[in-house]
Amino acid sequence: MGGTAWEPPRPDMGEGAFWFGGSHTASRPTSDRRTTMAKKQREKKEQTYDEELYRIRHSAAHVMAQAVLEMFPEGKIAIGPPIKDGFYYDFDLPRPLTPEDLEKIEERMREIIKGKHPFIRREVTPEEARELFKDQPYKLELIEDILSRGTDEYGNPLPEGERPTLTTYKHDTFEDLCRGPHVEHTGQIPVNAFKLLNVAGAYWRGDENRPMLQRIYGTAWKSPKDLRRYLNWLEEVKKRDHRRLGKELDLFSTHPDVGAGLILWHPKAGFIRHMMESFAKEEHLKHGYVFVYTPHIGKSILWERSGHLDFYKENMYAPMDIDGQDYYVKPMNCPFHIMIYKSRIRSYRELPIRMAEWGTVYRYERAGVLHGLMRVRGFTQDDAHIFCRPDQMPEEIDKVLQFTLHILRSFGFEDFQAYLSTRPEKAVGSDEMWRDAEKALEDALQRADLPYEIDEGGGAFYGPKIDLKLKDALGRTWQCSTIQFDFNLPERFDLTYIGEDGKEHRPYMIHRALMGSMERFFGVMIEHYAGAFPVWLMPTQVRVIPIADRHNEYAAQVVEKLQAAGIRAEGDYSDDRMNAKIRKAQLEKIPYMLIVGDKEVEQGTVSLRTRTGEKQNNIPLDAFIERVHKVVAEKALI
RNA sequence: GCCGACGUAGCUCAAUCGGCAGAGCAUCCGCCUUGUAAGCGGACGGUUGUCGGUUCGAGUCCGACCGUCGGCUCCA
Structure with missing residues (x-):
């Protein structure tokens, strides 16, 4: 597979990071990891940061929160940032969400979007904010953090020169503590270009000692076409999953x-x-x-001296007793x-x-x-x-x-x-x-x-x-x-x-x-x-496919010549039909299939089909051998 | 480890409300002798992840454990 023209990165990267496709991945520096970029990189990132997408996704998160709160009026909301490929929002809810809930939430979101409710920003005093979110303990914690530590609503440091102010954005019935920016009104969230993907557990503020919240992940794009492409890409990812291909x-x-x-x-x-x-x-x-x-094991004194038993013990397996001494793997x-x-x-x-x-x-x-x-x-x-x-x-x-x-x-x-x-x-x-x-x-x-x-x-x-x-x-x-x-x-x-x-x-x-x-x-x-390794690595490089069993002998000769040339070749002498043999080789991602039938036997040639679908009939075996040698030497794909 | 979901033949998946566990592929045995991604027929294959519980009866309900998946947290 060559490079895909359009390559959205995966949606599971760093908290607060905002990514947008193109061949360069980019993150908006809102994460609290102390990351400074090389100048070159910073320029690149500024170019690919897409504010429109950011607004759409951020706004979609708010709309989703409204829909969820309507379903669970007693629910508590945490944070809901845009991320690369989409957005999420964390909730503390009375019961676990089901896939059916997601459908309902999505449906309600569409209604809210169609309402074209304006997003209204306002600055609030600490007193107002505390009153407004008095039933929202997570928001109250954020408010105190913003005021005392000068962070934004996600706990990230503010950009230079920005003062900690409390702002909210309100659309329809939902008002959230938020720095923005948002779209002007909900109608600007493309109603057919978003989708709720899954629910997952997530600790409040990423701290495993704090409550486990329910996070709903969603994806949102500028157009249904972009959404379609993204979902197709997810399919491609699934197909390439090494666990699936491994099996x-x-x-x-x-x-x-x-x-x-x-x-x-x-x-x-x-x-x-x-x-x-x-x-x-x-x-x-x-x-x-x-x-x-x-060795694979060593005495405890070694690991004491190295410091591993002080600093790495929680990653080490329990010691085994050998002649009264502790040994560690x-x-x-x-x-x-x-x-x-x-x-x-x-x-x-x-x-x-x-x-x-x-x-x-x-x-x-x-x-x-x-x-x-x-x-x-x-x-x-x-x-x-x-x-x-x-x-x-x-x-x-x-x-x-x-x-x-x-x-x-x-x-x-x-x-x-x-x-x-x-x-x-x-x-x-x-x-x-x-x-x-x-x-x-x-x-x-x-x-x-x-x-x-x-x-x-x-x-x-x-x-x-x-x-x-x-x-x-x-x-x-x-x-x-x-x-x-x-x-x-x-x-x-x-x-x-x-x-x-x-x-x-x-x-x-x-x-x-x-x-x-x-x-x-x-x-x-x-x-x-995607499992189709370069030829030099493939266990079987060439599968020779005789069309009928009267061609088996010639196929075996071809195999022998290939092997003599240092090429890993084998013949398929099963009583499958040729089509089935090709399909089998194709599924095994064998780089080259050499088909031999009456014509090839007669002319002393082979017909080539590659795993990429390239076809060449009646070529001299030597020419093919030369090609394979070249591809192997160059560590090329095919 | 935590939250949630899941575990049925080698693989992919069915099985209505708790009522006799099924299909395709793969494998094996035949027939077919074939021209660029599946020829046809038959056979084999299961203690439904494990252990325990509820029930006249459990793949289905409950619990524990094992494992897998989506995340969180942590890292090659």
């Missing part, structure tokens, strides 16, 4: 008796993963990495790599050491967050730790970022978004180390000419990092790669090398994973390619 293509499974979030890789996926890993490992060797292998590989580093004295001459391992780790993830291959409890990282001297650090960062892009591009990803996370308030390591590291990361990003955002204070306490998100064929972004400084572990484990001066020095340690985890990356690959 259809017999790629992987899970089983309750094995355990949630633990993946069984079936032979086809095993083959593809093998190809991916072989390639990536070769590249690692070419790029100066050394491979290590380390590893959630990370770093302590083991460090022990290899520490196994002898290190000289400045042998740095950098780039220690890589396809390390399988296990992390406890709360049951509700598990999701196919994307979020699991056991996974294999393409992990490496780079130990280097301070003077080598900038170059190492540069190299690792280039290497990351090389690997990701090899797997067919072209669009990336980078996030640079800087020093949080509580942190280990000197100011100088942080400054140097952050500078090296940002310089590398600029040299790589990557769009990036800076997440001020978003780094871990032990070091700054770059996270790379890659964009798939549907324009959705996925976090896989991470390049992360660690100022903590070298201290904790007292890592040293002997410098030119004969004295001990502390090396820098950089943790990095390029694909991230094989599980997630494979999941992203499935969705990116």
Whole structure:
């Protein structure tokens, strides 16, 4: 699948973020995450922010709230912002909403919209506001926050220069605490271009200690055509869902008796993963990495020293008792790599050491967050730790970022978004180390000419990092790669090398994973390619289809020649009709089907049909072999 | 973990008010010998996720557990 011309991103991104399609995704900076944008990015975002859509969606949320309150007069309302692709509103209601309720609400919304009720803005005093919302505890909390903390109604900081004022917008019978903007009257919400999608639980203010509200998600557009396109896109997303394709293509499974979030890789996926890993490992060797292998468990003293039992314990599985000692299954590989580093004295001459391992780790993830291959409890990282001297650090960062892009591009990803996370308030390591590291990361990003955002204070306490998100064929972004400084572990484990001066020095340690985890990356690959992987990765590249069984012998000869040429080919000698064989191969997304019948036997040729529907009759086998060789060499799609 | 929904053959789904558990595909066995996405017929396949409860009787009602899905929260 090529890039879709129109690519609305998914509707589940950050709170308060407002996204609009086109090939650039964009967020309106209303979230309370401390995110500052690079200038380039900010300009891009201003261009794609669509105020008309914002108004429509924001207004649709108000109309929905009115409809819900009419249904449940005793209901409490929370917040209802526009988001990319739509809007939501959170409610505290006496009973759970059903799909039938949504239909009724939607119907009532249409009536309200047709009423063309004007949206009227007014400023209110704190006293007025408190009186107006005296039965709405969530609104009262927001009012106090706006007054005391100077935030907007979603708890986000106000734009510079804006004073905290209380404003409401009223249409028909519904008045809401709101900063706007809205459409002029409800009739400007396109009555046939919105749809309520689903109900979901959501904590008040995203805090799991606070009440669970019911959130209704809706989508709204400027025209029915846009809505139609969006709904079609949702269908396409469903078709590409890696969980569905994983089953259809017999790629992987899970089983309750094995355990949630633990993946069984079936032979086809095993083959593809093998190809991916072989390639990536070769590249690692070419790029100066050394491979290590380390155990899956380690004694508690190791995890105490690394700090994992202090800071990461809730993600670790309970220890097992071995000869009276506690052993833990590893959630990370770093302590083991460090022990290899520490196994002898290190000289400045042998740095950098780039220690890589396809390390399988296990992390406890709360049951509700598990999701196919994307979020699991056991996974294999393409992990490496780079130990280097301070003077080598900038170059190492540069190299690792280039290497990351090389690997990701090899797997067919072209669009990336980078996030640079800087020093949080509580942190280990000197100011100088942080400054140097952050500078090296940002310089590398600029040299790589990557769009990036800076997440001020978003780094871990032990070091700054770059996270790379890659964009798939549907324009959705996925976090896989991470390049992360660690100022903590070298201290904790007292890592040293002997410098030119004969004295001990502390090396820098950089943790990095390029694909991230094989599980997630494979999941992203499935969705990116909709299961039709590039030819070099496909377990079966060519299916030879004899038309009648008198052609089986010739088909077998073709298969043999292809295999001799290093192409993974097989014949379909079943007694299905040719049409059925084609359909079968097509459903398996096998790149090339070679059809052989009387004509081909006679002329010593093959007829080609690709999984994309391309047809070429009676071509010489050698020409086809040449084509496949080229496509494989280029890691092309077909 | 929390809110809500769901779990029937390998897969996709039926089964009225609580009254004998079904279809298509897949698989297997035959027949057919075929020209670019499903040829025809037959057979096999189930302790309705698990455990417990209500009932004369439970796929259907109730409870617990396991798992999945949509979100929230948290992350490769």
